Amino acid sequence: xxxxxxxxxxxxxxxxxxxxxxxxxxxxxxxxxxxxxxxxxxxxxxxxxxxxxxxxxxxxxxxxxxxxxxxxxxxxxxxxxxxxxxxxxxxxxxxxxxxxxxxxxxxxxxxxxxxxxxxxxxxxxxxxxxxxxxxxxxxxxxxxxxxxxxxxxxxxxxxxxxxxxxxxxxxxxxxxxxxxxxxxxxxxxxxxxxxxxxxxxxxxxxxxxxxxxxxxxxxxxxxxxxxxxxxxxxxxxxxxxxxxxxxxxxxxxxxxxxxxxxxxxxxxxxxxxxxxxxxxxxxxxxxxxxxxxxxxxxxxxxxxxxxxxxxxxxxxxxxxxxxxxxxxxxxxxxxxxxxxxxxxxxxxxxxxxxxxxxxxxxxxxxxxxxxxxxxxxxxxxxxxxxxxxxxxxxxxxxxxxxxxxxxxxxxxxxxxxxxx
Amino acid sequence: xxxxxxxxxxxxxxxxxxxxxxxxxxxxxxxxxxxxxxxxxxxxxxxxxxxxxxxxxxxxxxxxxxxxxxxxxxxxxxxxxxxxxxxxxxxxxxxxxxxxxxxxxxxxxxxxxxxxxxxxxxxxxxxxxxxxxxxxxxxxxxxxxxxxxxxxxxxxxxxxxxxxxxxxxxxxxxxxxxxxxxxxxxxxxxxxxxxxxxxxxxxxxxxxxxxxxxxxxxxxxxxxxxxxxxxxxxxxxxxxxxxxxxxxxxxxxxxxxxxxxxxxxxxxxxxxxxxxxxxxxxxxxxxxxxxxxxxxxxxxxxxxxxxxxxxxxxxxxxxxxxxxxxxxxxxxxxxxxxxxxxxxxxxxxxxxxxxxxxxxxxxxxxxxxxxxxxxxxxxxxxxxxxxxxxxxxxxxxxxxxxxxxxxxxxxxxxxxxxxx
Numbered sequence: 138x139x140x141x142x143x144x145x146x147x148x149x150x151x152x153x154x155x156x157x158x159x160x161x162x163x164x165x166x167x168x169x170x171x172x173x174x175x176x177x178x179x180x181x182x183x184x185x186x187x188x189x190x191x192x193x194x195x196x197x198x199x200x201x202x203x204x205x206x207x208x209x210x211x212x213x214x215x216x217x218x219x220x221x222x223x224x225x226x227x228x229x230x231x232x233x234x235x236x237x238x239x240x241x242x243x244x245x246x247x248x249x250x251x252x253x254x255x256x257x258x259x260x261x262x263x264x265x266x267x268x269x270x271x272x273x274x275x276x277x278x279x280x281x282x283x284x285x286x287x288x289x290x291x292x293x294x295x296x297x298x299x300x301x302x303x304x305x306x307x308x309x310x311x312x313x314x315x316x317x318x319x320x321x322x323x324x325x326x327x328x329x330x331x332x333x334x335x336x337x338x339x340x341x342x343x344x345x346x347x348x349x350x351x352x353x354x355x356x357x358x359x360x361x362x363x364x365x366x367x368x369x370x371x372x373x374x375x376x377x378x379x380x381x382x383x384x385x386x387x388x389x390x391x392x393x394x395x396x397x398x399x400x401x402x403x404x405x406x407x408x409x410x411x412x413x414x415x416x417x418x419x420x421x422x423x424x425x426x427x428x429x430x431x432x433x434x435x436x437x438x439x440x441x442x443x444x445x446x447x448x449x450x451x452x453x454x455x456x457x458x459x460x461x462x463x464x465x466x467x468x469x470x471x472x473x474x475x476x477x478x479x480x481x482x483x484x485x486x487x488x489x490x491x492x493x494x495x496x497x498x499x500x501x502x503x504x505x506x507x508x509x510x511x512x513x514x515x516x517x518x519x520x521x522x523x524x525x526x527x528x529x530x531x532x533x534x535x536x537x538x539x540x541x542x543x544x545x546x547x548x549x550x551x552x553x554x555x556x557x
Numbered sequence: 558x559x560x561x562x563x564x565x566x567x568x569x570x571x572x573x574x575x576x577x578x579x580x581x582x583x584x585x586x587x588x589x590x591x592x593x594x595x596x597x598x599x600x601x602x603x604x605x606x607x608x609x610x611x612x613x614x615x616x617x618x619x620x621x622x623x624x625x626x627x628x629x630x631x632x633x634x635x636x637x638x639x640x641x642x643x644x645x646x647x648x649x650x651x652x653x654x655x656x657x658x659x660x661x662x663x664x665x666x667x668x669x670x671x672x673x674x675x676x677x678x679x680x681x682x683x684x685x686x687x688x689x690x691x692x693x694x695x696x697x698x699x700x701x702x703x704x705x706x707x708x709x710x711x712x713x714x715x716x717x718x719x720x721x722x723x724x725x726x727x728x729x730x731x732x733x734x735x736x737x738x739x740x741x742x743x744x745x746x747x748x749x750x751x752x753x754x755x756x757x758x759x760x761x762x763x764x765x766x767x768x769x770x771x772x773x774x775x776x777x778x779x780x781x782x783x784x785x786x787x788x789x790x791x792x793x794x795x796x797x798x799x800x801x802x803x804x805x806x807x808x809x810x811x812x813x814x815x816x817x818x819x820x821x822x823x824x825x826x827x828x829x830x831x832x833x834x835x836x837x838x839x840x841x842x843x844x845x846x847x848x849x850x851x852x853x854x855x856x857x858x859x860x861x862x863x864x865x866x867x868x869x870x871x872x873x874x875x876x877x878x879x880x881x882x883x884x885x886x887x888x889x890x891x892x893x894x895x896x897x898x899x900x901x902x903x904x905x906x907x908x909x910x911x912x913x914x915x916x917x918x919x920x921x922x923x924x925x926x927x928x929x930x931x932x933x934x935x936x937x938x939x940x941x942x943x944x945x946x947x948x949x950x951x952x953x954x955x956x957x958x959x960x961x962x963x964x965x966x967x968x969x970x971x972x973x974x975x976x977x
Binding site for chain 1: 573574575576577578579580581583584585586587588589590591596597598599600601602603604609612613616620714770771833834836839840841842843844845847848849851853854857858859860861862863864865867868869871872901902903915916917949950951
């Protein structure tokens with residue numbers, strides 16, 4: 138992008154100032170913009186108050202080239218974003234016939250028809266309309282006095298897809314350049330290690346660019362290129378991507394996906410395999426994470442959450458003598474749990490977790506010690522991990538789940554299933 | 558509070574503008590302030606840039622009485638909040654000996670000692686120091702030119718407890734009044750129904766005040782009073798609380814707690830009872846939510862996640878004929894699942910869930926149909942619910958869990974265990 142567009146996101150809504158909701162819109166929009174090389178310089182949150190909003194728009198006009206608003210596009214008297222922005226930029230609101238008809242049909246579809254709903258079809262004259270496929274209030278974008286204004290609905294489930302599908306293409310066009318970005322997802326190597334490998338070349342790169350980011354329990358490397366066309370940008374990225382893959386090797390679990398369980402789902406689908414789970418300290422989190430993916434039922438048959446020794450015996454058939462001799466948090470019990478659930482449910486694979494998520498320990502291992510096992514036909518792998526001191530319960534539980542999915546991914550990809 | 562204090566929260570950190578992290582600090586601080594009657598008028602997010610931060614502080618000084626910053630208190634060169642705020646308000650930074658010694662000891666405790674760490678002990682002259690029991694960088698509060706400035710560390714696990722334990726008492730003192738607030742948590746009645754019951758009296762109330770808030774799958778009623786002392790405020794709240802309890806009855810699951818599983822945990826503890834779970838569409842979420850509470854293992858023995866008919870039979874002993882005749886999503890199967898897991902794990906109670914979280918249905922029931930059962934000695938209760946159309950998968954799963962916990966709570970409290 139030849140010109141640098143500084144951006145301010147103004148989120149409108151008293152509920153944000155009362156702390157009833159978190160401003161995830163600003164986070165999500167910022168993330169999407171950073172991927173296409175547009176710099177966000179400010180977020181502002183202001184209540185449903187015309188005077189204060191007007192003043193915020195004035196301040197934004199002085200310090201930003203692109204002003205993005207979220208919220209306040211609905212039909213009630215609180216919803217004043219369009220009116221104020223139109224007023225500030227001297228643009229008329231006119232009725233958009235397509236949106237008007239659409240609202241008419243939507244509202245008639247089993248809903249009470251009230252006049253104030255039609256206010257949503259009033260849009261700035263000459264704007265690009267972003268039709269709302271995820272709700273009712275349309276968004277829009279317009280240019281005036283050298284500024285670009287984009288207005289988005291507040292509910293994240295409307296704002297996020299509309300920004301991605303409507304606002305991003307609208308903003309990309311402004312520059313006459315296409316921006317393409319891919320994220321390489323990594324588990325088993327930390328952000329700082331990734332940074333060390335590529336630091337020198339990253340500093341020297343201008344286009345494409347490359348940057349590592351830490352996520353809660355894994356990390357990613359973002360590769361971004363700008364060119365005259367999407368194909369050209371992809372071509373510029375290809376050799377960089379190849380180089381990154383060669384350097385990182387098998388710690389990469391996917392490109393442009395969100396989590397390691399997605400990679401596992403794709404492999405299960407490809408190889409037509411099923412799995413089951415036996416969870417102690419993760420308390421059902423592995424099953425819950427996987428079944429959050431629509432379509433999970435074709436691959437995940439079920440699992441057991443076994444918090445006590447007796448239940449490990451009752452549901453998984455773990456030998457009470459083994460539990461007595463080795464302790465519940467042990468290599469041997471992890472192995473017996475995975476084998477037990479796999480046999481009982483007749484799945485191709487099974488994973489198990491037993492460990493100490495804290496705050497209490499077992500007097501033998503420190504909190505953060507977790508054994509993860511993967512049982513397949515004729516073989517069981519056990520990984521012993523230590524998550525580090527001072528980790529929260531939820532971090533240890535999530536990390537343990539990542540390890541379980543990582544072992545499945547490695548096994549199905551024909552990679553060594555690392556055991557530590 | 559006699560004077561109205563308008564507040565602006567300025568969050569400092571480029572990672573917020575890149576969308577790598579969500580601004581939960583501003584949300585959490587806003588929520589805590591609203592409970593003590595302090596109005597937050599603006600949130601601002603700005604990067605680690607001295608000029609832009611300086612300008613944001615100038616703007617905040619024009620429109621707010623209390624300026625709260627989060628982030629930028631650490632030891633690296635990015636961390637410039639204290640320097641800029643001190644400069645803007647003409648206050649010197651001086652070394653705080655207690656904090657200096659504390660840092661010295663902390664850093665020596667297994668950490669490399671570098672000079673830049675001591676920068677954290679440099680604090681505005683005459684300020685009230687908020688010692689950081691949850692990390693290293695201290696926070697602080699000071700008054701200058703009629704403005705109140707409060708600075709908090711950025712990491713939420715430091716910011717939240719420090720704000721609650723240090724900043725809230727500091728800000729409460731300013732008014733010479735004490736503010737006490739209690740939240741009444743409700744499941745089984747929506748926010749608008751609660752609003753309808755109390756609308757008229759709420760509008761007429763000045764001190765104490767009362768307001769209903771919607772949460773994801775339940776709601777709450779917040780009662781707040783201001784008085785010369787905490788005891789006085791509590792006395793003012795008592796009759797209102799009594800009135801609310803009388804009106805709402807048994808849909809109240811607790812006061813000043815966060816979720817219905819906490820209420821269940823307290824009852825299990827009091828009555829020395831155990832439970833187990835059998836989950837289909839919730840996929841382990843009920844087990845996961847309960848085991849997120851430290852100490853869960855004394856009451857929760859384990860559970861099964863049964864995604865297929867075969868697994869319902871293998872792990873819970875559900876009769877295949879029953880599954881064939883009634884279907885997996887049915888009153889009878891919910892009952893058999895709860896009874897099966899209770900018997901196998903030998904727990905006092907057991908809950909089960911079977912339903913359709915979507916996107917796919919079973920051709921018989923609409924998506925959103927969920928059966929929840931509670932089995933106890935000699936009796937099994939089954940609740941049939943329909944979560945409404947167009948609900949997300951995660952909403953349906955969470956709501957189903959709330960129903961399961963609600964049934965346990967009602968049973969243990971001697972209330973009718975409603976079956977619809």
